[in-house]
Amino acid sequence: MGEFAEDTVDGEWRPDILGDGFEYTTLHFEDDDEGPVSATLVRFRPDSGGGTASTTTQGRVRAVLYLHGWSDYFYHRRLAEYWHEQGVHFFALDLRRFGRSLRKWTTPGFITDLTEYDEDLTTAKRRIHDDLKALLGDEADVELVGMAHSTGGLVMSLFAARHPETFAALILNSPWLEFYGSTPLRNTVGSLLTPLARRNPRQLVKLPEVDHYWRSLSREADGEWDLHPVWRPRLAFPIRAGWLLAILNGHAQVSKGLNIQTPILALYSERSKLGLSFVPEMMAADSVLDVDVNLKRVLSLGNNVTVVRIADGMHDLLSSSSDVREGAYAAITRWSQGYLR
Template identity: 50%
Template sequence: MAMDTGAWAADAPPGYAEDTLPGQWLPDLLGPGFEYTTLAAGEDEDGPLCATLVRHVPESPPEHPADHGPRLRGMVAGLVEFATQHHHEPGPPVPAVLALHGWTDYFYNVELARYWTRRGYRFYALDLRRYGRSLRAWSTPGFTTNLSEYDADLEAAFAAMAADVGTLGNVVCVAHSTGGLIASLWADRNPGRFSALVLNSPWLETQGSWLVRNAAAGLLDPVARRRPKTRLKLPEVESYWQSMSREAHGHWDLHPLWRPRRSFPVTAGWLTAVMAGHAAVARGLDIREPILVLTAGRTRFGTVYDSEMLRADSVIEVDTVRQRAVGLGREVSVVRVSGAMHDIFASALPARRAAYAAVSRWAGGYLPALAEEHRRS
């Protein structure tokens, strides 16, 4: 399998993403083969909200010399698509993958998209409201007071995918870290919407166990109710960024605004929402679709970068996550990926290869059967 961590399509990444018209797809900063569309999501006290759906499409041929450039071409194509998207001829169901990012994160992994595309899936990734391509100058980055707020983003993504392909088949969710928590809770509340889940280091429990979570919740709840945007005084570290970024010790081009060196400021409202999600997982979920959970082989915490963080999870306690994972649903497979970091699919090449091989083994058993089940229904 060819491995490509990708690079910026231009010399420097843009700042805030440009809004699209409804149904319009514009060229994405990840370069040829990637486009995005803005999904309106109402507004909050700060201003308008949106989510952003990225899609991986076959790479187009080289531009004609008379072409006016990819931006204009993408706008024209988007307008034509908008005019016709509700008039698809019925066709066979198209299986799809929907990827969800984690905290202080966005979609950047072109290799992951190409892996699923080669398996015959239409690949999409969702930048949730107040993250990545959906971040705006007036936004409080990553802020929420309830993880169910993202239900609207997921519903909008499903609608946009269906409009894009005509007849949407099975949808596999590939979710990382906090995105894995969000996806698990949503799948529990919405049985049958996802056909399967691949959870990449899902953040399923607070560091230090449920005892720490309960104690912290008791202290935070009053603050979160009165002043949810209160910033918590936590250590600001950049060790994980250093293990990821090509500018330091990693392999990836990370957008400086969407994935800064240090995490977004942690607010009382956001942390209370996450801990409420952890509490729900601890009580046990009843996800009926097959689940694959991937974790690193071990944890390596620290406020200062060291080289062991290239081969271990420096964000979550992997042993605790594996314990929580078996309570997510009825059929859960758990795989330890030796030498992996927190983002399994952003780890060093040997760990990524091992992770993709594990997904392929799991998918070979479950996903063809799911496709056949959809055809019979």
């Protein structure tokens, strides 16, 4: 793929940028004030090797739907392979205006209400069910597990609270559940943003621009990942007033309690290393979130929350060094053996 992915027609799957076994399809929605709107569903369906995704002993078909974070897209080939080895079908969603769903006329990542993503997630769920029934037969009973990273963890948690029938469980990788610092700071920033966001939701919010998280990920710097230069830029997408207010409103909802009834696994790094300049310590710590602040909020998600701290983990635990990320996968396996057996 070039700078932007090509649209598919309804029902069509095309080879994906990740190579063998990966395909994508476009989810089309109604136009907005910028033009056509779409999200992109990616599936992993290897021809052979590594295990077999199948039905459970009670005839259910288990699948995982993965959701990326801010200024991000799905690039974790190892994650798809991991779930395939567990006998689970794997799908990932690039939300509207992110990754494979970016188009030249769109404002990257822009949204004014996180409920807009309900259409993306609901449509993805329906497409997954249709896809697996076509593969395995109409009698297949599809059980969907949600998995999400960072801002995607906030989006998926709020969606799960509004649509409790969607996911059988949630696995959250460094979910962003609270603003930096404290609730009073969030309230103050929200009060200042509200009139600006109403007047001009696309107004840029001037914040320090840093590249240290990109540096920790990209093979072009200190990381080990091949990142698409447009879909995962060196500097994050510009922050706009309407988007930031939507995030703050989401944090406020979490702070009041979401009462999610399904089991939740929340994985965080053991520590944060925040700053405006890159330092080597950021390769073994969360350089994006204040972990302690978010840990105080995570139990607001529901009554069945398991928290695991990963030593030397970066913000995206599954993009950390190989031994660290395999430790995160081991934690997911242990939890899944109890809750997803």
